[in-house]
Each structure stands twice: as C-alpha cells, then as structure tokens.
Amino acid sequence: MTRCDALIVGGGPAGSTCAERLGRSGLDVLILDRKSFPRDKTCAGWVTPQVMSTLEVDLGDYADGRTLQPITGFLTGLIGRETVENHYDGPVSYGIRRCEFDHYLLQRCGAATRLGVPLKSMERTQDGWVVNEEIQAPLVIGAGGHFCPVARKLGARSLERASVVAAQEIEFEASAADLELGTARPEIPELYFCPDLKGYGWCFRKERFLNIGLGRVDSQNLSDHVAEFCEFLKDRGTIGCEIPVRFHGHAYQLYERVEPRLVDEGVLLIGDAAGLAYPQSGEGIRPAVESGILAAETIVRANGDYAEQRLKPYARLVRERFGKPRSNAASGWLPASWLQLIASRLLVNRSFARKVVIDRWFLHTQQPNLQA
Ligand SMILES: Cc1cc2nc3c(=O)[nH]c(=O)nc-3n(C[C@H](O)[C@H](O)[C@H](O)COP(=O)(O)OP(=O)(O)OC[C@H]3O[C@@H](n4cnc5c(N)ncnc54)[C@H](O)[C@@H]3O)c2cc1C
Structure with missing residues (x-):
C-alpha cells in the first residue's frame, strides 16, 4: 500500500497548483492522472497575465522551447x-498550448505522480480513503475536470439546472x-x-x-x-x-445558477471538477488555479483533521473570491x-x-x- 498525506486525482492546472502549494507546507502529495503527460486538453489556451503572476511563471523561462503568444x-x-x-x-493575455502548459506545471509542482492510471475505485476506511486498492490517504482532492470521478462518486455534480x-x-x-x-x-x-x-x-x-x-x-x-x-x-x-x-x-460547467458542492468528509473538489469556470467567457484556468490555492490553504489550516466541518472554510473562500453564482437573470x-x-x-x-x-x-x- 502506498501512503501519502493527500491524493490529488487529476494533474491539470487545478491539481498541479494545489499540489505545489501543499508541497510548500511540507505535505506529501501524490497526483494520479489517467493520461500520460505531456497530454493535450481541448482548450483555446489563452491565459491572463494574472494567472501567470499567481503561478509565479517566469515568462522568459516558459517561452524557452514553448509557445507563448502575447496578445x-x-x-x-x-x-x-x-x-x-x-x-x-x-x-x-497570452496564448499557450495546453500540452506544454499543463506538463510544465505538473513537472514543476514537485509532487509524486502516477500517470496513465485512472481512478478505478475509492473506498472509505477509518483512516480516510483507499484508492485503486493500493493508495491510502486521509484526504482526496477531486481535480479530474468536468467528468471527475471523485465528484461523480460523491454525487456532487447536479447538472440538471447547471449551465x-x-x-x-x-x-x-x-x-x-x-x-x-x-x-x-x-x-x-x-x-x-x-x-x-x-x-x-x-x-x-x-x-x-x-x-x-x-x-x-x-x-x-x-x-x-x-x-x-x-x-x-x-x-x-x-x-x-x-x-x-x-x-x-x-x-x-459555468459558475452560475447552482451552488457547487465543494467539500465532503475527507474530500475537496477544485477547478472544473467543482464547476467554477467564469460564466461570460468560459475561462476556467484562472478559477482552477485559484481554487487549487484556496483548497491548499484550507487543508494546511485543517492540520490533519479532514472532517467535512474542518474543510468547509474552503467553500467560504470560494464564495468570497468568485461571489454568489449569478442567476443568469x-x-x-x-x-x-x-x-x-x-x-x-x-x-x-x-x-x-x-x-x-x-x-x-x-x-x-x-x-x-x-x-x-
Ligand atoms: C473548447 C474549450 C476551450 C477552452 N478555452 C479556455 C481558455 O482559452 N482559457 C481558459 O482559461 N479556459 C478555457 N477552457 C476551460 C479550461 O480548459 C478548464 O476550465 C481547465 O482545463 C480546468 O482545469 P482543471 O485542472 O480543473 O481540469 P482539466 O484541465 O480538465 O484536468 C483534469 C485532469 O484530470 C484527469 N482525469 C480525468 N478523469 C480521470 C480519472 N478517471 N482518473 C484519473 N485522472 C483523471 C484528466 O486526464 C486531466 O489531466 C476551455 C474549455 C474548453 C472545453
């Protein structure tokens, strides 16, 4: 059995950002992704300077051998x-290619990775979770995008009224x-x-x-x-x-009309797994990155106790940052x-x-x- 402090399912911008922040606080993080990297992601690939600045990306370093198109x-x-x-x-803004951008962030985040391995099972135990019958973690972070298996397992995505x-x-x-x-x-x-x-x-x-x-x-x-x-x-x-x-x-999913469910016992959802993309533009990378950071902040403060109650401050931080989901009035x-x-x-x-x-x-x- 492999043990870690936190298992992140999904190595996109949400997962790698959260992993990087948790690593800074000394947590032992493992990222599981069903794809091998570099992998492509269906996306226009534009990011704002705010994203690059929050991620502390050195633009000169990034542009060395990768596409970085100033807009x-x-x-x-x-x-x-x-x-x-x-x-x-x-x-x-900048134009990036997701096959390069996501790989760069994943390599840089410092977490251990298990790539090309999908999440197949996720069982609750006294100590937290056992995933794929071989990884044990007190905390699982769902960062698997729109079809995130962690979000589906929790029934956290009610898409009926969602945009x-x-x-x-x-x-x-x-x-x-x-x-x-x-x-x-x-x-x-x-x-x-x-x-x-x-x-x-x-x-x-x-x-x-x-x-x-x-x-x-x-x-x-x-x-x-x-x-x-x-x-x-x-x-x-x-x-x-x-x-x-x-x-x-x-x-x-866009962040409007429905209040996303973001936490459960020993679980948080970030990025597209939580349905946080900006309503008018559909920009999802910035909310993915920022929710990854807010989740990491909450996890560090929870100090090893990942009861739902201890993780709820994350939902409050998301609401403070992105506001109440607008009703599309x-x-x-x-x-x-x-x-x-x-x-x-x-x-x-x-x-x-x-x-x-x-x-x-x-x-x-x-x-x-x-x-x-
Ligand atoms: C056509 C299109 C254009 C877009 N253009 C833009 C844009 O220009 N700018 C912008 O900001 N946003 C854009 N978005 C939105 C943006 O792509 C997403 O919001 C962003 O990728 C969310 O990041 P994430 O890390 O949450 O999820 P993702 O980037 O989707 O990463 C999820 C990861 O989880 C992994 N995963 C999935 N299922 C499993 C499983 N069962 N087991 C293990 N791993 C799993 C996947 O392989 C993937 O690596 C666009 C979206 C689309 C569809």
Missing part, C-alpha cells in the same frame, strides 16, 4: 455581422504558406458571438499554431454550428487553408429577440466591446490577483 488586442463581433477591434499598449458549455476545438500547426493564405494575426485573437448569444466561436493564432473552436450552452446541433463557423472564417478570409484534423469535443426576463437586437448593437460598439466584453468579461481586470 495585444481583440477582434470581436457577431458571427456573420460587423466586427470591431480594440488594441492595448502591451500584452493583456454546461459543450465545445469543439482543434489546434494544428500550419505551414508558413498556409498562414499566409489567411488574415489571422497572432497578437489579435478573433471572438465571434453566436447570433442567439448562446455561445461564441474563436480563431486564435499562437505563433505557428491555429486554434479554432466554438462553445455553446445549448449543445444541440453543435457540429452544425462549428461547421458553419468554419465556413464563415473561410469566407471572411481569416483562414485560407484546409483544416487538416478533426474537431475534439469537451464540456465544462437578463436572459430570464428579456425576450430573446430583444436581447439579440440589443446585443447586435452593443457588441459592435467599440467602447462597449472594450470596457465590458474584453476588460470585464474576458480579462477580469476588475478582479485583483489572489493574495494567498
């Missing part, structure tokens, strides 16, 4: 309609000649909202890599929406080459046609696009860095 502006609009562009004086984004994405390396055929610019990602406002598509060039995707809170006919969006990008001239690979699908009482009309006017207003869509919804400039 200095955004093109926004509605699919098939007008667009506006906003520019900033310096980088307001779940269904998304499809591809990322591929394009030749210099193929990049020349389109107008996609590396420093200006393009974001296009669906006319019914149920999601948005993006085209994002990170150095030589093109990342294209579309996510919606209404999963019906998602493939059709994606195909139409690709046609639109080709018609606009954003991409001029053929898309050489198949789209990958994934889902994740506007779309509840305004007729859809009104919303669409208002949105089609506002989204192509440069000032609204900058102050609300980009600064507030996508960059969260109003939310200071987590002090932990």
Whole structure:
C-alpha cells in the first residue's frame, strides 16, 4: 500500500497548483492522472497575465522551447455581422498550448505522480480513503475536470439546472504558406458571438499554431454550428487553408445558477471538477488555479483533521473570491429577440466591446490577483 498525506486525482492546472502549494507546507502529495503527460486538453489556451503572476511563471523561462503568444488586442463581433477591434499598449493575455502548459506545471509542482492510471475505485476506511486498492490517504482532492470521478462518486455534480458549455476545438500547426493564405494575426485573437448569444466561436493564432473552436450552452446541433463557423472564417478570409484534423469535443460547467458542492468528509473538489469556470467567457484556468490555492490553504489550516466541518472554510473562500453564482437573470426576463437586437448593437460598439466584453468579461481586470 502506498501512503501519502493527500491524493490529488487529476494533474491539470487545478491539481498541479494545489499540489505545489501543499508541497510548500511540507505535505506529501501524490497526483494520479489517467493520461500520460505531456497530454493535450481541448482548450483555446489563452491565459491572463494574472494567472501567470499567481503561478509565479517566469515568462522568459516558459517561452524557452514553448509557445507563448502575447496578445495585444481583440477582434470581436457577431458571427456573420460587423466586427470591431480594440488594441492595448502591451500584452493583456497570452496564448499557450495546453500540452506544454499543463506538463510544465505538473513537472514543476514537485509532487509524486502516477500517470496513465485512472481512478478505478475509492473506498472509505477509518483512516480516510483507499484508492485503486493500493493508495491510502486521509484526504482526496477531486481535480479530474468536468467528468471527475471523485465528484461523480460523491454525487456532487447536479447538472440538471447547471449551465454546461459543450465545445469543439482543434489546434494544428500550419505551414508558413498556409498562414499566409489567411488574415489571422497572432497578437489579435478573433471572438465571434453566436447570433442567439448562446455561445461564441474563436480563431486564435499562437505563433505557428491555429486554434479554432466554438462553445455553446445549448449543445444541440453543435457540429452544425462549428461547421458553419468554419465556413464563415473561410469566407471572411481569416483562414485560407484546409483544416487538416478533426474537431475534439469537451464540456465544462459555468459558475452560475447552482451552488457547487465543494467539500465532503475527507474530500475537496477544485477547478472544473467543482464547476467554477467564469460564466461570460468560459475561462476556467484562472478559477482552477485559484481554487487549487484556496483548497491548499484550507487543508494546511485543517492540520490533519479532514472532517467535512474542518474543510468547509474552503467553500467560504470560494464564495468570497468568485461571489454568489449569478442567476443568469437578463436572459430570464428579456425576450430573446430583444436581447439579440440589443446585443447586435452593443457588441459592435467599440467602447462597449472594450470596457465590458474584453476588460470585464474576458480579462477580469476588475478582479485583483489572489493574495494567498
Ligand atoms: C473548447 C474549450 C476551450 C477552452 N478555452 C479556455 C481558455 O482559452 N482559457 C481558459 O482559461 N479556459 C478555457 N477552457 C476551460 C479550461 O480548459 C478548464 O476550465 C481547465 O482545463 C480546468 O482545469 P482543471 O485542472 O480543473 O481540469 P482539466 O484541465 O480538465 O484536468 C483534469 C485532469 O484530470 C484527469 N482525469 C480525468 N478523469 C480521470 C480519472 N478517471 N482518473 C484519473 N485522472 C483523471 C484528466 O486526464 C486531466 O489531466 C476551455 C474549455 C474548453 C472545453
């Protein structure tokens, strides 16, 4: 039997950040992930400078041998309609590749890992948990993303009323000649909202890599929406080459409408396992990283007693940090046609696009860095 102070199921940004913080306090942490790393993760791969700063990533070191695309502006609009562009004086975000970013964080976190091994069983014992009949830990942290087996085991994810984004994405390396055929610019990602406002598509060039995707809170006919969006990008001239690979699908829950269940006896949930992605943008890496830190803070304070009551401060810290899950009120009482009309006017207003869509919804400039 392998013993550790805490077992983290999932080695994505939530899991590796939590592990790194627990390690700083001297806890012996083991990360279990069903994939071998480096592994890919369906994601557009943009992170804000706040994330890099909270993670204490040295940008020069990171960029050595990895893709780090500074973003200095955004093109926004509605699919098939007008667009506006906003520019900033310096980088307001970065494009990373998840196969590199997640691997970098995992290697750096200092925890022991068991990779390529899925969680198969999880039994409660007097001393905590026995996982896969071979790992014993007083505490298990569910960081397994949207389909986290720990969250499912606890029945912690009631998805009936939840807002779940269904998304499809591809990322591929394009030749210099193929990049020349389109107008996609590396420093200006393009974001296009669906006319019914149920999601948005993006085209994002990170150095030589093109990342294209579309996510919606209404999963019906998602493939059709994606195909139409690709046609639109080709018609606009954003991409001029053929898309050489198949789209990958994934889902994740937004932090709205339902209060997530975050703790249980000897268990905490972090990141997508807890359903914490920002509602308007779907950004999930920052909440994953920050929830990992808040969970670690609570665990260290609990000082070895992981009764549910001792772990509850984590739920309070999450509420303080991210607020109460909003109810999605506007779309509840305004007729859809009104919303669409208002949105089609506002989204192509440069000032609204900058102050609300980009600064507030996508960059969260109003939310200071987590002090932990
Ligand atoms: C198409 C798309 C685009 C996105 N774009 C962005 C973006 O640009 N910026 C942004 O901030 N967010 C984006 N997100 C959201 C972001 O990807 C997630 O919020 C983020 O990855 C959450 O991190 P995490 O560590 O909680 O989970 P994950 O990154 O999903 O990591 C979970 C880990 O758990 C492992 N695991 C799963 N099941 C098991 C099991 N049974 N046993 C063991 N291990 C298991 C997985 O292999 C994985 O390594 C996007 C999401 C999608 C779907």
